[in-house]
Amino acid sequence: MTYRISRAWARVRRTEGKGALVLAAALLFASIGAACKDPKKDLPGPGPSATSSTLASAAPSSAPAAAQDPAPTGKGDAVHGKVLMAKYECNRCHDGTGLEAATPDKQCVHCHTDIVDGKFKAPAASLARWKTVVAPLADVPTLTATGKRFSRAYVETFILEPNDVRPKLVPSMPRLGITRADARDIAAYLVPEEVSDAKPTGDASRGRALLDTKGCGSCHAFTGVAALQGSAIPVTVEQKTMARAQLLAPDLRYTRDRYPVPRIVEWLKDPKKVKPDTTMPSIPLTPAEAADIATYLVAAELAPLPTPVAFVRLPALERKVTFEEVDKKVFHKTCWHCHAEPDFSIGDGGPGNSGGFGFKARGLNLASYEGVSAGILDKKAGDRVSAFAKGADGVPMLVKALIARHSEASGASTGDVRGMPLGMPPLSAEDIQLVDTWVTQGRPK
Amino acid sequence: MKKLGWLVIAAAVVAPLASVADAEACGGEIWRESNERPKAKPTPAALVAKAEKSMEDGKGDVAVKTVLEAYPKLEKAAAGKDAMANRALRLAAVAAVRSNGDQSVVGAKAPVSYFDYDYGQDVNVPAKLQAPKTNEDRTARLEWSIKALRSLHEQSPNNPTITGELGEALAATPGHETEALELLSQLSDKDLLGTPQAYSSLARLRFQQGLTKKSAEALQRCNAMTNKPAVCGPQLPTNPA
Numbered sequence: 307m308t309y310r311i312s313r314a315w316a317r318v319r320r321t322e323g324k325g326a327l328v329l330a331a332a333l334l335f336a337s338i339g340a341a342c343k344d345p346k347k348d349l350p351g352p353g354p355s356a357t358s359s360t361l362a363s364a365a366p367s368s369a370p371a372a373a374q375d376p377a378p379t380g381k382g383d384a385v386h387g388k389v390l391m392a393k394y395e396c397n398r399c400h401d402g403t404g405l406e407a408a409t410p411d412k413q414c415v416h417c418h419t420d421i422v423d424g425k426f427k428a429p430a431a432s433l434a435r436w437k438t439v440v441a442p443l444a445d446v447p448t449l450t451a452t453g454k455r456f457s458r459a460y461v462e463t464f465i466l467e468p469n470d471v472r473p474k475l476v477p478s479m480p481r482l483g484i485t486r487a488d489a490r491d492i493a494a495y496l497v498p499e500e501v502s503d504a505k506p507t508g509d510a511s512r513g514r515a516l517l518d519t520k521g522c523g524s525c526h527a528f529t530g531v532a533a534l535q536g537s538a539i540p541v542t543v544e545q546k547t548m549a550r551a552q553l554l555a556p557d558l559r560y561t562r563d564r565y566p567v568p569r570i571v572e573w574l575k576d577p578k579k580v581k582p583d584t585t586m587p588s589i590p591l592t593p594a595e596a597a598d599i600a601t602y603l604v605a606a607e608l609a610p611l612p613t614p615v616a617f618v619r620l621p622a623l624e625r626k627v628t629f630e631e632v633d634k635k636v637f638h639k640t641c642w643h644c645h646a647e648p649d650f651s652i653g654d655g656g657p658g659n660s661g662g663f664g665f666k667a668r669g670l671n672l673a674s675y676e677g678v679s680a681g682i683l684d685k686k687a688g689d690r691v692s693a694f695a696k697g698a699d700g701v702p703m704l705v706k707a708l709i710a711r712h713s714e715a716s717g718a719s720t721g722d723v724r725g726m727p728l729g730m731p732p733l734s735a736e737d738i739q740l741v742d743t744w745v746t747q748g749r750p751k
Numbered sequence: 752m753k754k755l756g757w758l759v760i761a762a763a764v765v766a767p768l769a770s771v772a773d774a775e776a777c778g779g780e781i782w783r784e785s786n787e788r789p790k791a792k793p794t795p796a797a798l799v800a801k802a803e804k805s806m807e808d809g810k811g812d813v814a815v816k817t818v819l820e821a822y823p824k825l826e827k828a829a830a831g832k833d834a835m836a837n838r839a840l841r842l843a844a845v846a847a848v849r850s851n852g853d854q855s856v857v858g859a860k861a862p863v864s865y866f867d868y869d870y871g872q873d874v875n876v877p878a879k880l881q882a883p884k885t886n887e888d889r890t891a892r893l894e895w896s897i898k899a900l901r902s903l904h905e906q907s908p909n910n911p912t913i914t915g916e917l918g919e920a921l922a923a924t925p926g927h928e929t930e931a932l933e934l935l936s937q938l939s940d941k942d943l944l945g946t947p948q949a950y951s952s953l954a955r956l957r958f959q960q961g962l963t964k965k966s967a968e969a970l971q972r973c974n975a976m977t978n979k980p981a982v983c984g985p986q987l988p989t990n991p992a
Contacts, residue, residue, distance in 0.1 A: 649834040678945075679944070679946070680910065681943050683909075688909075690909055690911055691943075692942035747975065748975025748976065749975070751947065
């Protein structure tokens with residue numbers, strides 16, 4: 307039996323209150339999340355998704371450029387996949403990549419962790435200021451044992467069109483500039499051995515009861531079904547570990563897309579045996595109980611996700627908006643770390659300026675007024691073009707990128723325009739309005 | 752007996768070293784006792800950042816003195832591999848242009864820093880800027896700015912900030928107006944002119960060419976960018992050339 311994965315499994319993210327400094331906005335595989343799959347392509351699976359047809363009708367009709375690549379044939383080239391992992395700098399965010407660790411000045415998450423732990427060498431006042439900003443950006447899942455958990459097809463699709471399945475984790479996997487063939491090679495590297503999928507054999511209603519009584523709801527969300535009960539987990543877990551577990555816990559809605567059924571069962575029986583560095587505690591379960599839970603996870607009828615609310619561009623403010631205000635509330639708060647001034651950053655202006663995560667250098671410096679005014683390197687010719695150049699729709703390029711992030715977050719195609727901030731929650735409509743107004747007013751300093 | 756011989760040789764080697772160390776201790780005794788070793792000098796990056804802030808605040812003289820603290824021989828410098836030195840050079844060149852040659856590293860006395868062992872403290876004699884004595888002096892300083900910015904522009908031809916500043920320098924220096932107009936117009940047409948001062952220069956050049964409508968547009972952009980009317984207004988002549 308096969309089931310279809312709909313692109314309409316769009317992420318629904320709470321965006322307000324999550325605007326944080328993008329110290330490494332791009333987080334590769336930050337949440338191995340639900341697939342936004344070409345609806346025409348079937349995947350092996352345990353049963354039909356109860357919602358796929360409903361959701362498919364609500365999905366945007368056009369798939370992003372990457373998804374429109376002709377599907378490569380074969381399983382992918384794992385050796386090339388490892389090379390691509392280095393090219394896309396997966397190790398700047400993730401551990402467990404099989405690559406050498408990125409240097410300390412490049413490893414975003416380690417740097418954030420050092421700041422939070424007070425180990426980063428900086429004046430105390432700076433550390434105190436940074437701590438609050440980077441605290442939500444100090445954790446991402448490791449890629450350890452990816453091949454022992456997920457299906458290769460899922461990993462390929464997720465790399466190509468990531469969405470957010472970890473509701474409590476602020477950063478999410480960014481949309482890379484990657485082809486389907488490259489995504490397939492990386493998936494082949496990360497998932498060297500496939501397992502045959504199987505029908506779930508347990509009792510779904512018992513599985514549901516177990517989810518409620520074993521404390522699964524204390525970490526996991528499961529959207530689309532009745533809310534899980536928040537019972538305590540039946541094992542003792544250190545408070546710090548529990549906090550991390552809650553942060554990294556995926557929405558169980560997506561389990562059916564991510565795991566082949568036999569691997570769900572193995573995982574439930576002993577997660578640490580599968581992935582030693584997991585934060586998921588080992589809950590004592592009999593094989594039958596694990597099978598029951600797995601059955602519910604893959605067979606429970608899911609209510610459709612709420613229809614994404616279209617972004618509404620607010621009208622320009624009537625009051626004067628200066629660069630100082632935009633810088634303080636947006637550029638320096640959110641954009642600056644990836645679009646920094648290379649001269650003051652050991653030559654690396656961040657991925658948005660000097661390049662990184664597989665992106666070419668675009669030379670966009672949002673660290674100063676002069677930097678913003680100096681524009682961006684054109685993708686093709688390499689000439690400088692204004693970051694405020696208006697498209698056919700009359701929207702300045704910079705504003706368009708900020709709006710595109712809303713579209714990406716709701717699962718819509720943004721074509722060539724990459725949503726910003728990359729891999730982070732979209733800016734609020736009010737913050738975008740501020741930037742928009744500043745541009746409209748002639749960018750007063 | 753053999754061991755004793757080695758000890759004698761070792762003592763002979765060590766004794767002179769010990770006496771040298773004692774002599775050093777005497778000379779540095781004041782600061783050693785007071786536990787006030789000379790403080791670490793601010794890094795060039797910190798000084799350049801400080802200078803840029805001063806420049807932004809309209810304190811060009813402070814900015815020039817600060818970059819001289821980091822790079823005392825800036826007057827003889829050209830664009831090179833040191834990013835901070837390049838920024839310092841740019842800043843010094845622009846400061847001279849915007850002050851019409853008054854705030855320049857040309858002819859400036861470089862700062863001096865030393866540790867006064869008698870008083871056990873650092874002594875810093877700041878840089879001293881010299882006003883140009885003649886119009887030729889003034890022009891020479893503007894020409895110095897052009898030369899500095901041109902070398903930076905040659906190194907980074909695709910940097911609109913430097914190109915705009917070169918245009919501004921050319922616009923301020925007699926005999927370079929045509930080139931200035933060309934550079935500034937090109938950037939303006941692409942919406943890559945990043946400072947009100949550059950737009951002000953463009954407005955003036957266009958006005959001199961009789962391009963009054965385009966001049967007004969540039970002036971409008973200048974005024975939109977800054978809330979300091981002096982930046983745009985006084986530089987625009989009242990009559991076209």
